[in-house]
Amino acid sequence: MITELNQRSREIFRHIVEAYVQTGEPVGSRTLSRRLTATLSPATIRNVMADLEELGLLISPHTSAGRIPTDAGLRMFVNGLLEVGDLTEREREDIEATCSARGRSVPEVLEEATNLLSGLSSCAGLVLAPKTDRPLKHIEFVSLSPGRALVVLVTEDGLVENRVVEVPTGLPPSALQMASNYLNARVVGRTLAEARAFILKELEEQKSQLDSLTQKVVQTGLATWSGARGSQGYLIVRGQAKLLEDVTAISDLERIRTLFEALETREQMLRMLDATGKAEGVQIFIGAENDLFSHAGCSMIVSPYANTKEQIVGAIGVIGPTRINYARIIPMVDYTAKLIGRLMG
Template sequence: MISELNQRSREIFRHIVEAYVQTGEPVGSRTLSRRLTTNLSPATIRNVMADLEELGLLMAPHTSAGRVPTEAGLRLFVNGLLEIGDLTEREREDIEAGCQARGRSLPEVLEEATNLLSGLSSCAGLVLAPKTDRPLKHIEFVNLGPGRALVVLVTEDGLVENRVVEVAVGLPPSALQMASNYLNARVVGRTLSEARAMIQKEMEEQRTQLDSLTRKVVETGLATWSGTRGSQGYLIVRGQARLLEDVTALSDLERIRALFEALETREQMMRMLDATGRAEGVQIFIGAENDLFRHAGCSMIVSPYANTKDQIVGAIGVIGPTRINYARIIPMVDYTAKVIGRLMG
């Protein structure tokens, strides 16, 4: 569609999007006439804006005289008119410093990188961590009430993951403690798959001293972890509160609430980020282009990162309102992904 626009229409459209990204406010003809380098009358500008609206690239919110870009307009801008900026030396140094290992575990480095990206972009940062089976340090069952328990898994490099499992109603606390003790005696220093294979063999050979209830707890815990770990890695989201800093209207607040709900659906988020790993370079999702954000009115900029063998092992990026500063954030996400990639074995 960009080829359908003449030079004047492109120029006016570009200025509308850039002004909207800066302020979040509808852009009127008077504002545009001050920004344009060419000497065009407000009437001429209004005619061009009307044409752009007819093409579905602009819309008038409520009764405002100004216009804002539609999601289709933002996509056209990103694909055809966006001039991607470059990071400052300070920004590069901050990203490099934040992603240094310095004796920290991989989860700690990734969490710091996510926090850093959130701070630099004023968006929520997120990272899909590598799909690996880590040696375990501790496992514990915690009673959550009738029929439910929390399984807490701690890896040797400090990652803590939780899962809620269903257990028999009326299960005595001693059964959960016994299951924890039994597993901890066998999982330390082993990966989950190694521990599972050994425990299954023990059970098949009837070499366990567990009663039937405790055995069922152990089997449930292992089955839960085996079915959800390993295929997609794990998700870290940081800086959601930053999305509230620039809320200008109740409608914005409603969209942010919808976004928060989307961020809580971790399994869907992981599937989406996992799919990103099958593409190359920075990926940009705007509004309803992604079902998960259909009602949230937001954009996601994300880039896969690879290990030293050029295998995609995860993805990192940011989520924010559709008017995020694409020109600044795209190179930021891209550079962070490259720095993290250098840390991967």
């Protein structure tokens, strides 16, 4: 569609998007006449804006004369008009320092990188970390409420993952302790897949002395860790509060609340991030292009990262309002993903 626009229309459209990204406010002809290098009358600018609205690139959010870009307009801008900036020397140094091993485990580096991206972009940072195939150190069941328990899994390199599982109502605390003791005697030094195969074989052959209730808890815990989630990896989201710092209207607040709910739907987030591994380089999801954010008015900039064998093992990026600073954040995400990839074995 970009080829259908003449030079004047492109220039006006570019200034509308850039002004909207800066302020979050609808852009009117008066604002545009101050930004444009060419001298155009407000009437000429309004006519071009009307044409752009007819093409579905702009929309008027209320009765004001100002316009904002639609999701389709933002997509066209990103694909055809965006000039991606360079990282500053300070940003580059911060990212390099955060993504260096310095005696830390990979999960610690991933968490810090996610925090850093959130801080630099003023968005929520997220990372899809590789699935857990490291040797295990500890597993524990903790009672939360009747019928629910928390399973805590610790790997030898310090990664801690939690899952909430359903357990039989009225289960005595001793059963959870027995399940924890039973698993810890068998999982240490084994990967999750190895531990699962060993324990299920033992249960099938009835070699364990567990009662039926405790067996059920053990099987539930194993199933939770070894299901579809386990094959995709796990999700870290940091800096959600950043999304509330620039909220200017009640409608914005509602969109952010919807996004928070979407971020809690981790199954969908994992599936979507997992799908980024099928493409190379930075990927940009804008608003309704993504089912997960169709009502949230949000965009996601994400890049897969690969291990030394050039296999995609995860993804890292940010989520924010559709007016995020694409030119600044795209190189930030790209550089972080490349550095993270170097840490992967």
